[in-house]
């Protein structure tokens with residue numbers, strides 16, 4: 059382990075802010091102008107730009123809508139080789155609209171393969187916001203740009219020559235109005251941290267099964283924890299046997315790549331109290347085990363450790379921002395495979411909590427590993443628990459890939475979490491948790507069964523996990539729809555999104571004391 063408090067600021071581009079005009083160090087290759095509709099109508103834009111804007115608005119080629127971009131090739135290459143107009147929408151703006159605009163700007167800029175990007179913004183942009191704060195604007199713009207600029211790693215023989223954007227410079231031409239610089243510094247710092255954590259989650263989730271086994275996931279966790287000076291522990295199969303983690307062991311027993319249980323501790327408060335447990339599903343590949351999935355689309359099951367990835371992403375955000383909160387991160391990691399040693403439908407498993415499970419479908423493996431994960435989080439001092447998992451196909455039927463489904467035993471806790479999600483722009487939607495749903499988990503021969511039937515399957519799957527919270531305030535997040543997209547959308551790319559890193563971090567920061 060490296061020394062306590064060592065800080066590295068995530069693997070994202072440098073972002074800076076300047077007032078008083080284009081900074082001297084810029085190469086001026088790509089200039090992005092962030093334009094608010096109101097300013098375009100009033101003609102309060104750079105004088106060289108006025109004739110263009112009039113034409114563009116008249117022809118409706120560019121009207122300043124959020125997500126709209128327009129590349130202006132300038133014959134005399136002034137004030138830059140290429141200018142990209144980016145719409146910021148109707149005044150007043152929301153922070154989320156700025157986030158989306160910045161993501162659109164990043165995507166447009168990447169096509170030109172610049173080394174650095176200049177982004178001209180209105181002075182005191184915070185005053186354009188509903189939320190009215192420069193710091194929020196800076197956070198949203200930074201985060202949106204970095205997330206929008208994300209590209210999945212490719213593994214082709216020919217290495218790409220372009221290495222990505224190295225530096226992003228936000229600026230305006232007015233003089234600093236005093237507080238602005240501090241506010242921008244704070245906003246950039248938190249925006250970069252949220253983006254770095256999200257990108258870490260995306261990178262891990264996008265790794266195929268042959269490049270990320272439970273053992274590899276353990277190594278990635280150790281590397282991340284050590285980078286930020288956090289305490290970390292990885293239990294191997296023998297340790298799991300000793301701890302009687304019958305759930306994780308059963309799911310992992312069919313694979314030649316044995317399971318792991320990863321724990322990372324972030325202590326931001328004097329005492330180890332008020333600990334939030336984050337438990338992430340870490341199935342590095344889900345074949346369905348002996349209840350084998352059909353072949354089409356099975357490759358997407360590389361994302362079945364998306365919950366684990368998001369938990370690690372949150373730990374990175376905490377490692378960078380160092381808020382005064384306590385978190386125990388727990389990741390049960392396994393590969394769900396069919397084989398001569400795999401768990402069999404009908405098997406009765408004994409979890410760490412002592413509860414037994416009648417295992418009726420080997421493809422309902424997530425809840426089984428998470429059961430032991432939740433118990434472990436409790437044993438490590440958690441007083442509330444958030445579990446996050448690509449848990450059910452049923453959540454896709456209910457919400458599509460638009461919203462993360464939530465299940466809870468504590469309405470107030472969930473409401474505060476949904477409030478946080480409104481700041482980050484990630485959608486979270488609650489599912490009902492009536493006692494009749496809990497009753498569906500019963501088994502004739504064990505404490506629980508893991509296949510309560512098709513009806514209400516996203517709810518019962520969540521409640522199965524909640525059983526192991528044993529009355530602690532608990533939220534379950536089903537990200538099966540939102541963790542991995544078939545096409546890019548908003549700040550998210552095709553493939554892994556790192557969903558919920560930002561919302562969980564936001565909730566933790568909002569509930570700092």
Ligand code: BES
Nearest residue numbers: 344362419421422448449450451452538
């Ligand atoms: N990992 C899957 C859920 C999933 C489906 C994630 C689609 C991402 C996209 C999970 O382990 C699973 O297989 N769930 C089954 C449970 C059923 C057999 C009770 C499901 O939802 O079909």
Ligand code: MN
Nearest residue numbers: 344421422423
């Ligand atoms: Mn499964």
Ligand code: ZN
Nearest residue numbers: 341344362424
């Ligand atoms: Zn699964």
